[in-house]
Amino acid sequence: MSTFNAIGTAATGVTVYRKWLDAVSDNIANMDNVSKTSENAFQARYVVAQEAQDGNGAQVGGIAYGSAEGTLSYEPDNPLADTEGYVRRPDIDLGSQMAQMMMAQRAYQANLSVVDRARDSYQAAIQLGKG
Numbered sequence: 001m002s003t004f005n006a007i008g009t010a011a012t013g014v015t016v017y018r019k020w021l022d023a024v025s026d027n028i029a030n031m032d033n034v035s036k037t038s039e040n041a042f043q044a045r046y047v048v049a050q051e052a053q054d055g056n057g058a059q060v061g062g063i064a065y066g067s068a069e070g071t072l073s074y075e076p077d078n079p080l081a082d083t084e085g086y087v088r089r090p091d092i093d094l095g096s097q098m099a100q101m102m103m104a105q106r107a108y109q110a111n112l113s114v115v116d117r118a119r120d121s122y123q124a125a126i127q128l129g130k131g
Helices: 003-030 094-130
Strands: 045-051 058-065 071-074 086-089
Touching: 003 045, 003 058, 003 094
Parallel strands: none
Antiparallel strands: 045 058, 071 086
16 A cells, blocks of 8 residues: 555545544534424434445445434423423433544544654655655
């Protein structure tokens, strides 16, 4: 694998993990949304990664969505509550989302480190060529 291939492959990882971080932050931002019981709850978003079409790296293959049913919560004082006092909330666990965020962040950083090391290697090779 050449230095340029390493940079390109790591760049695909950076893109996938950035999308994963975007999905996690969207899930966390919307986890307290409330809706009527007759409506769907906010659906958590999950990034589906797959091998890149050219075989070098990864790409986002799509987005999977969580349950639209969510969970029912008894909140009779909520203006969106039904006649029995229930509202619908997203079925999103903050602990799980935080763990996913940490994994995605570390993988994002690891791919950026590969880009940095490959760039340093390329610059060193240029310096050898000058000497």
